[in-house]
Each structure stands twice: as structure tokens, then as C-alpha cells.
Amino acid sequence: MRYRANGRQSASPNIDKISVETSSESVPISLILAPSGVGMNCAMRKFQAWLASTHGKQFLCRDIEEELLKLYMEEENKVTSPDCERLTLQMKTVIQDRSRAQIREMWRKAFTNAVKKLRADISSTKQERSQLLAVISGHSVYYHPSLPQFYCPLDPPHIQKELQSVEVEEKRRSIRLTVQCVILLIDDIYDMYEVLSQKDAVLSRKVVHIKAISRLRESLGNFESVKEPDVETDGFMEGITDDEKIACLEADLNQLVQVLDWRIQEMTIVEHLAVELGARFALFATKQCMESLRRILSGSPIVYVSHPITKPRNSTSDGGGQLGENELAVGAKLLVQSLARYASISPTGIDELRFQKVPVVEGRVPFRRTTHLLRDGSLSERWPLLDEIGELLYPSRLDEKTWADVAKRMFLAECSSFKNRIRVDSAVKQLENWIGLQVGIRDHQIVAHSGAVLVFRQYYGGEESAGVKSEMKHWGYIVDGKGARKALYVLYPDDVLNMTMFIGEMGVVDGVAEALIELLSASVPHLKASMLREIRTHLGDEDSVLGQLVDPGNWNRIHEALRGCRIEDLTRKALPRACRALLVPPSASFVLVDDNDDLLRKTGNIESLLSESPQSQKDAVLEDLTSFWASASDEAINEVLRRRLRGGEGRPQLQSLVELELEQWKRPFLIDRRK
Numbered sequence: 001m002r003y004r005a006n007g008r009q010s011a012s013p014n015i016d017k018i019s020v021e022t023s024s025e026s027v028p029i030s031l032i033l034a035p036s037g038v039g040m041n042c043a044m045r046k047f048q049a050w051l052a053s054t055h056g057k058q059f060l061c062r063d064i065e066e067e068l069l070k071l072y073m074e075e076e077n078k079v080t081s082p083d084c085e086r087l088t089l090q091m092k093t094v095i096q097d098r099s100r101a102q103i104r105e106m107w108r109k110a111f112t113n114a115v116k117k118l119r120a121d122i123s124s125t126k127q128e129r130s131q132l133l134a135v136i137s138g139h140s141v142y143y144h145p146s147l148p149q150f151y152c153p154l155d156p157p158h159i160q161k162e163l164q165s166v167e168v169e170e171k172r173r174s175i176r177l178t179v180q181c182v183i184l185l186i187d188d189i190y191d192m193y194e195v196l197s198q199k200d201a202v203l204s205r206k207v208v209h210i211k212a213i214s215r216l217r218e219s220l221g222n223f224e225s226v227k228e229p230d231v232e233t234d235g236f237m238e239g240i241t242d243d244e245k246i247a248c249l250e251a252d253l254n255q256l257v258q259v260l261d262w263r264i265q266e267m268t269i270v271e272h273l274a275v276e277l278g279a280r281f282a283l284f285a286t287k288q289c290m291e292s293l294r295r296i297l298s299g300s301p302i303v304y305v306s307h308p309i310t311k312p313r314n315s316t317s318d319g320g321g322q323l324g325e326n327e328l329a330v331g332a333k334l335l336v337q338s339l340a341r342y343a344s345i346s347p348t349g350i351d352e353l354r355f356q357k358v359p360v361v362e363g364r365v366p367f368r369r370t371t372h373l374l375r376d377g378s379l380s381e382r383w384p385l386l387d388e389i390g391e392l393l394y395p396s397r398l399d400e401k402t403w404a405d406v407a408k409r410m411f412l413a414e415c416s417s418f419k420n421r422i423r424v425d426s427a428v429k430q431l432e433n434w435i436g437l438q439v440g441i442r443d444h445q446i447v448a449h450s451g452a453v454l455v456f457r458q459y460y461g462g463e464e465s466a467g468v469k470s471e472m473k474h475w476g477y478i479v480d481g482k483g484a485r486k487a488l489y490v491l492y493p494d495d496v497l498n499m500t501m502f503i504g505e506m507g508v509v510d511g512v513a514e515a516l517i518e519l520l521s522a523s524v525p526h527l528k529a530s531m532l533r534e535i536r537t538h539l540g541d542e543d544s545v546l547g548q549l550v551d552p553g554n555w556n557r558i559h560e561a562l563r564g565c566r567i568e569d570l571t572r573k574a575l576p577r578a579c580r581a582l583l584v585p586p587s588a589s590f591v592l593v594d595d596n597d598d599l600l601r602k603t604g605n606i607e608s609l610l611s612e613s614p615q616s617q618k619d620a621v622l623e624d625l626t627s628f629w630a631s632a633s634d635e636a637i638n639e640v641l642r643r644r645l646r647g648g649e650g651r652p653q654l655q656s657l658v659e660l661e662l663e664q665w666k667r668p669f670l671i672d673r674r675k
Helices: 040-055 064-076 084-097 100-124 156-164 189-196 205-219 242-277 290-297 310-320 327-338 400-409 418-448 466-478 493-502 505-523 529-538 552-563 567-580 596-601 603-611 620-630 634-642 654-669
Strands: 003-005 008-010 023-033 058-063 132-138 142-144 149-151 173-186 280-285 302-306 343-345 355-362 370-379 452-456 486-491 589-592
Touching: 023 040, 023 242, 040 058, 040 132, 040 290, 058 064, 058 100, 064 084, 064 100, 064 132, 084 100, 084 142, 100 132, 100 156, 100 173, 132 290, 149 242, 156 173, 156 242, 173 242, 173 290, 189 242, 205 242, 242 280, 242 418, 280 290, 280 343, 280 418, 290 343, 302 327, 302 418, 302 466, 310 327, 327 452, 327 596, 327 603, 355 418, 370 418, 418 466, 452 466, 452 603, 486 493, 486 603, 493 567, 493 620, 493 634, 505 552, 505 567, 505 654, 567 620, 567 634, 567 654, 589 603, 589 620, 596 603, 634 654
Parallel strands: 023 132, 023 173, 058 132, 173 280, 302 343, 302 452, 452 486, 486 589
Antiparallel strands: 003 008, 142 149, 355 370
16 A cells, blocks of 8 residues: 655655545446336346346346335335335335425435445456446336326436545445446336236226226216226126226226326436436337347447338238238348347337227118227237347236237227217227327437437338338438438338339429430530520520520431430439439438348348448449439339329329420420521
8 A cells, every 4th residue: 555745655654644545447337217117127137137148247236216115114114025026016105105305315315325335236246347237227207196296306416426426445446437328218008007007006907997987976876886806907897887898998098198198207307317417318118129228238329220110010900911920020120130230229119009990880770881990999919029028128027928918808898889889989099199199209219319220111012101201300300411320221122113102293303304414415515414404494486596506416416316215214314313312311321122031131231331421322322223223124114104193193193294394305406496
């Protein structure tokens, strides 16, 4: 041990001013937060075991709520339960038994204890720092079920103070904790509600159903008490009237809206916390791969894989087979799994907008019957998981069979009359609207914090995905093309052909005009393109002064060139620029893939394009599109020309626009100037 006095090294401590030298070490950590019902504690334990067995890394995690619960139990002289599934129920007791001010003070103490214990864990471990991941976990929003109310216990200044404080150990080492990443774990509201609605939980279904039925009966003058079922949910809808079934369904849907609200509050608060701490933010669904979470914690760039969802789901529900066998679903899964240098995040980690519509017949007289597609509260098939459930962060509370059971029974309200089925459909539709609103909010938040966006088959099935289009519009706002954040489109040949229906009229007209200018410039080399544009604009009659200035020999060359124009050739030259204009932002890259097998072969090329600067790919996209259309057959071009542009039957065919533009060019140039 060394001692310093007045800047000089001394062998004796008997000096006036002594300062002890210590070694300082900065250790990066992450904060992982989640709403109640996600099963974060169990997910962290699963991740810890997976990380050790798969990568040989040590995962150190201290939970704020566990520390808070210990403080409460010490005050009450009670014993804590080690079962992580019971933590939510125990926290319910704490929140109900303490005021908001008391809870916030307890939270500060709990966070301090979690930080101290994490420092001690880091100091005592023999693992190399490169083989270590350290995390503090917790919740950012608490819910008081009796009032009811939501509130945030977080104290950002206290968090920064505790992380920046230096604790000197016996070995004279100090450990500073630096938050490099703040992650919010989320899950489907149906899975969350399955946990939060258990007996004695904060959103108990039994309690809410009894209240709903009691209120309905009291409104009808029936004050008979409702008998509690022995087993919640199963069989509870039996033995009650249609009106009471609908009352229970509406109560469930209101609870789901509350869960949606809970999750959106967490998303807003945790994102703001990341900004306050100067850390990277990530929104991560538990039904995504643990490998992606490991890469985020290790600092790998995040890539958001954007792809259509509604069209593939509708095509399978209309008799197109299983969703898991859909070409796009399989390709998206392969793409997410094959990216080796990036932490890939998929929008289907959450899949909630899937209430099923069933045919319902109205009327009893045969020739007056009408069939309607109405929601009955049941859920359709979930989007396929990205991997085996053992490779997902999801804590395996529900397996595939249980999911299917939940989909059939959780919100199913089978009513006898058509009128009541309409009421059920209306109630479920309101929840659908709430879910649809949050889909955009959630996905756009992921886009905003991604290092790159990979757009997969935006024009699948001849439709332009509205969700993908909106996300890329957002991406265009936040990326100016000068930074390192990239957008890469992965399209199949059919997708490129389908793009032509969405390029717009001016895209075609301008493309054909440029193609004609190139053609005429080649025929008359000494006539500049700017002169040709002026002639095209102002040369409308035989007495034009501009026309008299053009050499008659040039008129002959132009005359012959226009006579030999083929619409197919002009279209081939016009389409690359028109299609390029659809790729947002202008710095976006493009990869053409033949099929899912070819997708796997080109994974390395995709990763290389994601890592290159946007400026280096500026002209490559147009070259690739030009090559694609140049190799297209006349049959394929004519098929494109026969299609109508966006807007349906009210819009002209592409062929008529090309013909009109060609005719407008021919009219002034084909005037005989030799007389």
C-alpha cells in the first residue's frame, strides 16, 4: 500500500496529510424494466441459465421489487416467498398497505440496496469482465387496485446519484456503474391478463365478473347475490343469461384496455428514463429470441425487420393453409434468425390484433337469410414464433396447447340471439380499435431507436403494406441519409412487379419522358437534352420559330427514331426510376431475392449492405432495378402495362399513360419540316 504526503511518496504513514490510492473501475450495466404480468423475474432466471449454458457467460441480476419486498417484510416481521410467480401478489399487498410517498421512499432504499449488492456481486466474481453481463431489473409503474390508480415510483436523480457514487472496498478498488442500455420487456396483453386476472391478483377476473353481473342484476331490480364459481373462467359463462355473458365480456375487454394503458405508460416512462441516463433504449417482446437480447446487452446494433402482417394472415384465413407455412412468414423467420452481427427485432413479438370473425346467419325464412361475419370474442391463430419456445425469453407460462385453449375460451361469449351477437361484435370491435392504435405507437417507437430497418417484401400479394409504409415514412423523418443508420429493402421478383401499381401517374410520365430524351439524344448527338425538352414543350405548330432553327436532317433522324419506338422498351427504361422513388429514404439500399432458399444464400450480402454507409449505395439500387427490368420479358412488361395504378377501376391502365406521353412527343416532331 502506498501513501502520499505533499505529492511525495513516503514509506511511513506518520505524516500530516495522507490520501490512500485506490484503483477505479467502470463497469457497464443495463436496466431491464417490465410491466406486471410479463413474468420478468422468471424470464431473467431463464435467460441466466441459457446464457451460462450457451455462451459460458455469467449473468448478474438484482431486482428492485425483491429488495423493496424485503424492506416491507422486515418492517412487518414477515417472511418473503422465494417463488417469483408470487412476487406480483405480494407486491399488491405492499402497494395497498403503504401510501404513494411511503412507496417512493421505500423504492429509493430498495434501488440503493440493489446497486450495492450488484457491486458486491461484480467485485466477488472471478469471471472476466468480457464474460459478464450485469443488470438491475424492476417495474416503472405501480398499480393500486383498490383506488384504482397508476403511478411511477422512479426517481431519476436518485438513480444517477447511486450509480455515480464510488464504493471503496477492502482491496482499495472502486466500482463505478454506467448504464449503457435501458430495456423494456413487453408481452401480449392476453398473456399478461392471464397472469394479472388470477385469483387474488390485481385484475382478478372472478372479482370483476361478479361485480359486472351484480351491477346488471341490480339495474333490473334483482338484488340476489352472485355465487362465486369454484374454478375461475372454466364454466363460469354457463348457467347465466346472454346479457350477463355480455356484461362479463365487456368487463374483460375493459380490463384489457387497462392493461394496454399500463403498457403504454411504461413505454413512455422508460424511454424518458433512458434519455435522462444518456443510455440506449430498446423495446423487447419476450416472445423473441434470447440471442437478440444478449446482443442488445452486449452493444450490438439493433435492426428492425419490418414486413406485412395483415395480408399473409388474411390469405391463410381464406383457405390458404396454416400461417406457419406461409411463404412470407417463413421468410421473415429465416431472415431474423440468419442475421449474425445484429440484434434483430420483429413486429410479431407482439400479436394482438387477431380477434376471429365467424359467420352468423340472420333471419329464419330461407330466402331472407343473410350471413354476417361477426366477432365472438375468440382469437385466431397467432403469428408463428421466431424459434422454439426454449430459445425465446418468454417464461413458458403457457405452451402452444394452452394458448389454443385461451384463444377459445378466454373471451368467448356464445349468445343465442342475433341481436346479442351484434352487441358482442361491437364490444370486441372497440377493443380492436384500441389495439390497432397501439400497434402503430409501439412499432414506431422501435423504429425510432433502431440502428437500421430491414424492409421485407413490402408489396407482398399485390398490396402495399400500410404499416410498413407508415414505418418507413417515419424512418425518412429521422434519417437524413448522411448518418450510418440504414434502410434495406429485400424484395422478391413478384414484389418488384407489384410495385408498379403504386408508382403514381407522374412517376410513369416522367420516366417515359426521360427515356425518350435519352433515345433522341442518341439519334441526334449534338442536340442536348435541355434543347429537346424545350422543343417538346414549345414546339406545337408549324410556324414555331424554334422549329425553323432545327436542321432538316435532324428532323429526319428524330422522325425515324420516334417511328421505331416500342412501348415495351420505353417502359423498361421508365420503370427503374419510378420504382426507385418508392424506396424511402432516398439513401435506402435494395436486394433482389429469388425465393426463401436464395434468401439464406444472400444473408452475408444483406449484412454487408447494412454495414456500409448509405452514400456508397446511392447508385447501386438504380443499377439493380435497371438490370431487373432490362431482363424482363415482353410478356412481363405487357402484364405491367395492363395493370391499373393505385385507386382501382377509376384509374387508367399504365399502357394508356405511356401511349399518351409517346403521342405528345410524336406530334411536334413528326411534322414534315422539309417543305
